Amino acid sequence: xxSIILQTATRVLVALILVFSVYMLLRGxxxxxxGFIAGLIAASAFALFAMAWGMEAAQSALRIPPGNxxxxxxxxxxxxxxxxxxxxxxxFSGQWLTxxxxxxxxxxxxxxxxxxxxxxYLTVLGAVLTLxxxxxxxx
Amino acid sequence: xxxxxxxxFFIPITTALIAFLARGRKHLCSVIxxxxxxxxxxxSIAIVTLVVSGGPQAAQMGDWQAPYGITxxxxxxxxxxxxxxxxxGLCVALFAISDINxxxxxxxxxxxxxxxxxxxxxxxxxxxxxxxxxxxxVMLIASFALLVLGGEKIQLDGGIKYVxxxxxxxxxxxxxxxxxxxxxxxxxxxxLHISLAEVDNPVAISTLxxxxxxxFGIKAxxxxxxxxxxxSYHVPPVxxxxxxxxxxxxxGVYALIRTFTLIFPNDLGFTQNILLGAALLTMLTGxxxxxxxxxxxxxxxxxxxxxxxxxxxxxxxxxxxxxAGTVFYMIHNIVAKTNLFLISGTxxxxxxxxxxxxxxxxxxxxxxxxxxxFIAAFSLAGFPPLSGFWAKLLLVKAxxxxxxxxxxxxxLITGALTLFSxxxxxxxxxxxxxxxxxxxxLYSLSVAERLQRLLPVSLLASITLxxxxxxxxxxxxxxxxxxxxxHPDDYLEAVLTGSSH
Numbered sequence: 001x002x003s004i005i006l007q008t009a010t011r012v013l014v015a016l017i018l019v020f021s022v023y024m025l026l027r028g029x030x031x032x033x034x035g036f037i038a039g040l041i042a043a044s045a046f047a048l049f050a051m052a053w054g055m056e057a058a059q060s061a062l063r064i065p066p067g068n069x070x071x072x073x074x075x076x077x078x079x080x081x082x083x084x085x086x087x088x089x090x091x092f093s094g095q096w097l098t099x100x101x102x103x104x105x106x107x108x109x110x111x112x113x114x115x116x117x118x119x120x121y122l123t124v125l126g127a128v129l130t131l132x133x134x135x136x137x138x139x
Numbered sequence: 140x141x142x143x144x145x146x147x148f149f150i151p152i153t154t155a156l157i158a159f160l161a162r163g164r165k166h167l168c169s170v171i172x173x174x175x176x177x178x179x180x181x182x183s184i185a186i187v188t189l190v191v192s193g194g195p196q197a198a199q200m201g202d203w204q205a206p207y208g209i210t211x212x213x214x215x216x217x218x219x220x221x222x223x224x225x226x227x228g229l230c231v232a233l234f235a236i237s238d239i240n241x242x243x244x245x246x247x248x249x250x251x252x253x254x255x256x257x258x259x260x261x262x263x264x265x266x267x268x269x270x271x272x273x274x275x276x277v278m279l280i281a282s283f284a285l286l287v288l289g290g291e292k293i294q295l296d297g298g299i300k301y302v303x304x305x306x307x308x309x310x311x312x313x314x315x316x317x318x319x320x321x322x323x324x325x326x327x328x329x330x331l332h333i334s335l336a337e338v339d340n341p342v343a344i345s346t347l348x349x350x351x352x353x354x355f356g357i358k359a360x361x362x363x364x365x366x367x368x369x370x371s372y373h374v375p376p377v378x379x380x381x382x383x384x385x386x387x388x389x390x391g392v393y394a395l396i397r398t399f400t401l402i403f404p405n406d407l408g409f410t411q412n413i414l415l416g417a418a419l420l421t422m423l424t425g426x427x428x429x430x431x432x433x434x435x436x437x438x439x440x441x442x443x444x445x446x447x448x449x450x451x452x453x454x455x456x457x458x459x460x461x462x463a464g465t466v467f468y469m470i471h472n473i474v475a476k477t478n479l480f481l482i483s484g485t486x487x488x489x490x491x492x493x494x495x496x497x498x499x500x501x502x503x504x505x506x507x508x509x510x511x512x513f514i515a516a517f518s519l520a521g522f523p524p525l526s527g528f529w530a531k532l533l534l535v536k537a538x539x540x541x542x543x544x545x546x547x548x549x550x551l552i553t554g555a556l557t558l559f560s561x562x563x564x565x566x567x568x569x570x571x572x573x574x575x576x577x578x579x580x581l582y583s584l585s586v587a588e589r590l591q592r593l594l595p596v597s598l599l600a601s602i603t604l605x606x607x608x609x610x611x612x613x614x615x616x617x618x619x620x621x622x623x624x625x626h627p628d629d630y631l632e633a634v635l636t637g638s639s640h
Contacts, residue, residue, distance in 0.1 A: 071159050078152060090141040091149075093202040 003052070010052040017045035025121050026114075035117035039124025046125075047132050055136050066133060070126025077119025080112040092116075141198030143189070144211040146182045147221050147260035148274075150175055151228075155253035165244045169236045172249040176229040179256065183221040190218040191616070195623070197266065197633040205634050206327035210266035214630050215620040216466065220263045220393055223470055226602070227385040227477050228256045230595035234481050235378040237591040243289050243376070251288065252382070255281035259386050263393065266634055268316055268326040268402075271394065275312065275358070279305055282387060285379045286371060297374035304367035308357035315350040319402075322347070329634035331402045332627060348403050348410045352417070355398065359391030361451055362420035365444045369428065372443070373436040373493070377484030380436060384443050385477035389469060392450045396465065399454060400624040414455035419549045422448030426556040435483045435493040435568065438560055439476070442519065445553060446472045449534060452546065456537050462621035464533030467614060471518065471526040471606055478515040478599035482508060485592045486568055489579045495564065500573035505581040507593070509569050514600045516565065518607065520558040526606035529614065 021041035028034025050058035062069075081092040089095070094113055101107025154175025161167045189196055195214035199205060213221070232252070239248050258278025265271050287298040320326055322343060323334040338344060353364065360368045368388070372380050395414075403410065425445025432438045450472070453465025483493065485508055490498035502509045518525035531554055538546040581589055606613055623630065 067159070071156055074152070075156050078149070078156075085142065090199060090202045091145040092200050 006052045010048055014045045014049050017048070018042055021045065021121075025117060028117060029111075029114060035120030036124055038117075039121040040128065042121070042125045043128035043132070046129055050132065050136060055133065059133065062129065066126045066129035068126070070123050070130065073119045073122025073124075073126055075119070076122065077116050080115035080119060083112045083115075141200075141211070143182065143185060144196065144198040144213055144264055145200070147179060147186070147225075147264055148257045150179045150182060151253040151257035151260065154178075155250045155257065158249035158253060159247055162245055162247050162250065165241050168244050168249045169232070172232045172235070172253060173229070175253055176225065176232045176256070179260070180222075180225040180229055183218070183225040186213050187218040187222050189213075190215055191619075194629045195633040205266070206325045206330035209270050210327060210329070210634050211264045212266035212329075212630065212634055213264055214623050214633075215616065216393070216396065216624065217263045219466065219470060219616065219620065220389070221260055223473050224256065224259050224263070224386050226598075227382060227473060230477065230481070230599055231378050231382045231385075233591060233595045234381065234484070237588045238376055238378040238484055240289075240376075246288050248285070248288060251281045251284040252379075255285060255382065255386075257281075259390055262390050266328050268319065268328055268331070272309075272312055272316060275309065275390070275394075278387070278390065279309065282383065285383075286375050288375070288379075291374075294374045297371035301367050301371035304357060304364075308354050308364075311350055311354035311357070315347055315354055318343070318347055318350070327634065328397065328401050329627075329631045332404065332631060335402060344403070345409055348399075349413065351398050351403075352395070352410065352413060355391050355394045356417065357391075358388065359395060359447055359451070360388050360421075360444050361417045361447055362424050362444075365421070365425070365447075368444060369437060369440045372440040373434065377436070377480055377487070380440075381477045381480035381484070384439070384480050385473045388443060388447055389450075389473055392447060392454075392465075392469065395451065396454055396462075396624065400462070401627055401630070404627075411455055411457060414451055415546070418448045418451035418455050419546065420448070421445065421451065422549060422553040426553050426560065429560045430556060430563075433495045435486065435495060435498075435564065436480070438564060439479050439483060442557065442560065443476060445557065446476065446519070448553070449531070449550070452550065453534055453537065456534075456541060456543070456546070458537050458541065459618065459621040459625060460533060460540065461537035462624055463614065463617035464530060464537055466617040466620045467533055467610075468530035470613065470617075471530045471603070474599050474602045474606070475515045475519045475527065478511070478596055478603070479519065481592075481596050481599070482512045482515060485581075485596070486512075488584070488592070489581065490568065490573060491575075491578075495567040497574060498568050498578070499571040500569075500578035502569040503572075504578040508581060508596075511593075511596050511600045512565070512569065514603055516561040517558075518603045520561045521554045522558070524607050526603050526610070529607070529610040533614070533617075 021038045024033040024041060025035055025038035046058050046062060049061055083095050084091060084093045087095055094111060096109045096111045099108040099110055154171060158168050158171045161171060190213050195212060197210055197212045200209040200211060255278055258274050258281055261274035262271055265274060283302055286301055287294050322338050323331060325331060325334055357364045372383060422445050425441050425448060429438045429441035432441060449468050450465050453461040486501055487493050489504060490501055492498050518527040521527040521531040535547055535550055
């Protein structure tokens with residue numbers, strides 16, 4: 001589609017949607033949201049980009065093939081589940097690493113749950129984009 | 140301990156990821172796939188030994204105690220299914236080296252194959268109904284991809300039928316899981332065993348039981364829900380058909396066994412009659428359908444359906460001996476069926492076609508392959524002393540014990556008709572001279588290809604022979620399994636006390 005309105009709007013919208021998807025990803029830790037919905041939102045950004053600027057532009061904007069993105073997402077989610085082995089707990093049990101201060105007193109802690117969510121995010125993004133790109137190429 | 144139970148699906152998923160990254164290189168991919176299958180086999184052997192010595196083993200994922208978290212559990216039934224699917228996986232991975240062409244490997248055959256194995260193994264170890272649904276989905280998505288990989292026209296035709304009917308089944312399964320959750324407030328299978336007994340709503344429970352029969356019945360291909368199977372199983376490469384034939388429908392049967400021994404144990408009578416009727420009709424229609432076919436793989440596909448009838452029959456009779464018969468039959472059937480499909484692939488490679496009219500002379504050209512076919516086919520038909528004989532004997536004995544003479548008669552007739560189909564293949568493909576005058580011998584293949592094709596076949600044939608000539612320990616194991624299924628106290632304790640990790 002060669003619409004100058006869509007193309008101009010897309011430049012702003014894509015950035016906004018991507019930031020929003022990261023916000024959704026992080027928000028999902030304690031509130032509604034999470035990796036799955038965030039992945040879908042991010043995929044919609046690239047779908048919009050592909051509609052406005054064409055397939056090749058979207059693919060080069062993504063930089064890596066979407067299939068690889070999905071696979072690395074699954075790998076990241078799997079690895080976050082494996083993390084518990086170093087602490088002697090069961091598979092996929094939650095682990096919190098303290099970065100600064102203590103967890104109880106406003107310290108900054110990071111959990112493997114977050115990595116799992118990022119893995120889901122990448123998987124959904126990669127899988128949906130694989131489908132969209134494949135359908136786009138076929139048509 | 141809890142890690143051991145997660146390994147049956149962790150290993151194939153890891154293997155799938157590595158195989159995906161290496162998908163451009165055919166040889167490397169095969170090595171990765173076979174290594175993964177071998178590792179899964181070692182793990183499943185460890186699980187079987189642990190379960191035999193220590194009873195059912197449970198693990199709570201993420202340390203969330205049952206019934207709130209997802210429980211993984213291996214009892215005797217799960218353990219033996221894991222073992223047998225690992226063996227099938229390994230054999231098919233070996234066979235796939237020569238059967239799957241470079242294009243399909245590039246498209247990610249090994250990745251999807253391993254995901255399929257992950258879905259199958261996950262279904263066997265999970266103790267949670269919703270998690271079972273998730274593993275079914277993993278398995279289905281992988282099987283969709285495997286079915287149409289390569290994109291030939293006939294593959295898409297079979298694929299669409301397969302997808303459409305399996306989606307209906309998935310939908311039914313999800314609906315019934317939702318209704319069950321509404322009734323009981325839990326989806327942990329052990330907890331359901333307790334909670335459902337307290338629900339005073341026989342109409343809702345009977346309805347649920349029937350929806351579950353429909354949902355899993357489509358997966359298991361029981362009468363009258365089997366139409367997707369003969370419509371789709373002859374379209375993909377034979378290595379794919381072999382793993383489908385060995386494992387997919389059996390996961391449906393496994394789910395039926397779990398549902399109707401653990402979740403609905405008290406709902407006998409009504410559903411039991413439905414299962415019994417479906418089992419008998421499945422046995423007969425499958426074998427009659429096969430009699431009408433003249434294509435190697437279609438005959439075998441219809442026989443899958445007929446054999447599913449036997450598996451369900453044991454569940455419907457619901458006595459310790461009958462359930463033991465089902466378990467033994469399952470082991471025997473997975474091995475024999477996978478082997479027959481692998482042999483049909485090699486037969487096609489040598490004689491040039493799957494159509495029985497167009498091939499022949501295999502006995503003269505390769506006596507070795509014929510011997511393997513003889514072992515697998517006549518075991519399937521229930522010829523003594525091969526493994527199928529003992530499997531059928533257990534079921535027939537169980538039906539006679541319950542004075543269900545009609546059931547016995549149908550089982551015996553089905554056996555005789557199976558023999559007819561197998562002799563038809565034997566006479567047409569192996570004995571009669573090749574219509575075009577020439578059938579390649581095994582020695583015309585390269586040494587490597589001969590090895591890749593015959594090693595898995597001989598491995599499976601030797602398992603059939605071991606099952607046939609030394610059935611004692613296996614029958615004992617099956618009886619132990621039946622005991623566990625009918626009296627799930629150890630299972631409940633392992634899951635709900637959460638003592639392990």
